[in-house]
Amino acid sequence: MRPLTAHIDLDALRHNYRQACRYAPDARAMAVLKANAYGHGSLECARALRDLAPAMAVACLKEGQALRDTGIACPIVLLEGFFEADELDEIITGGYWSVLHTHWQVEALLDRLERWPHHHVTVLVKCDSGMHRLGFAPEEVSAICRRLRSHPGVEQTLLMTHFATADTPDSALLASQLDTINTLRRELDLPGCFANSPATLSVPAARHDWVRPGVMLYGVNPLAPEQMLHGEIDRALKPVMTLESRIIAIRELAAGEPIGYGARHVTGRPTRVGVVACGYGDGYDRHAREGTPVLVQGQRAMIAGRVSMDMLTVDITGIPDADIGSRVTLWGRDASGAMLDVSEVASWCNTIAYTLLTGILPRVPRRYHYNDAPDDSSDTDALS
DSSP states (O other), rough: OOOOOOEEEEHHHHHHHHHHHSSTTSSSEEOOOOOHHHOOOOHHHHHTTTTTEEEEEEHHHHHHHHHHHTTTTEEETTTTSSSSSGHHHHHHHHTTTEOOOOOHHHHHHHHHTTTTTTTTTEEEEEBBBSSSSHHHHHOHHHHHHHHHHHHHHHHHHHHOOOSSSSTTTTTTHHHHHHHHHHHHHHHOOOEEEHHHHHHHEEEGGGGSSSEOGGGGGGGGOOOOOOOTHHHHHHHHOOOOEEEEEEEEEEEEOOTTTTSGGOOOOEEEOOOEEEEEEEOOTTTOOOOOOOOOOEEETEEEEOEEEEEEESEEEEOOOOOOTTTTTOOEEEEOOOOSSEOOHHHHHHHHHTTTHHHHHHHHOTSSSEEEEEEEEOOGGOEEEEEO
């Protein structure tokens, strides 16, 4: 068996969910499990959280159906709403809460509710308070909400928005968005669902009624590095995914020898190189620069040469006891307790932690753990 494995710590996931609740004690937290739970496996993560989370959120009905099929009974929020009116029968009868962000969705929903006079739905009316992606203009929201609230088939209407700069809580745009959405909330007297992960952690004025922790559930601090709370939050969150492989070959090279495609790296001294079973065919970022860190038996080492489809190469000259079979942690916490933050790795790839986590491909098996004890019966390939 190829040694590359994504270990998923479900106790850490539960811990991080509780941290979201601690930061927003007066709100309820819907666990965001879109994009296969940010690459962690939505079904296993949903099962791990079903006794904690009063609602879960996904991008679309297909993702929600996968949770329903595995026995998740709580409300499931469709963050992009629906794409075709034909989805509405299942949404209305299946306990889904739909975001509404455009006029045709409102018309389609109210029309379809006439077919289901004994069913009631919860909707989230999305206001474009300044991000300019999805949502109604602020001046349209009052009339839309009044219309929905007057319909007997609409049981509950929530007000929703999304922040463009919640990772920098002192930004002028965030202040403007907060003023817009909180003014509407007071005028309409509606429950709000405003805070994503960074706002849950650092923007008290956004923590109304419902919060939407996403990437923070998986142990990633979403705040910009210069934020004062950064160290505190790093300590509060635990990494959920550890991407681990092993050295499968070792090369002893003299100074002046090239390594890998394009001969990008040329050794400047006698160098011991470990070949690791992990590459961009597994979802590891091909753009990792020279010096991108990994852990080899708990000690930091650096990538030397380009990442290829199935392998990458690491300078292990300074780790003399490293050998074929030695554990290599690409990110996460290794068996010795040493930690390599996925956000640090992402910075070396000129990207963000979200893309690394969601990019791990189905051929990498996920192995799920509780209480630091592996449960081999839960090994599974990634679920899409």
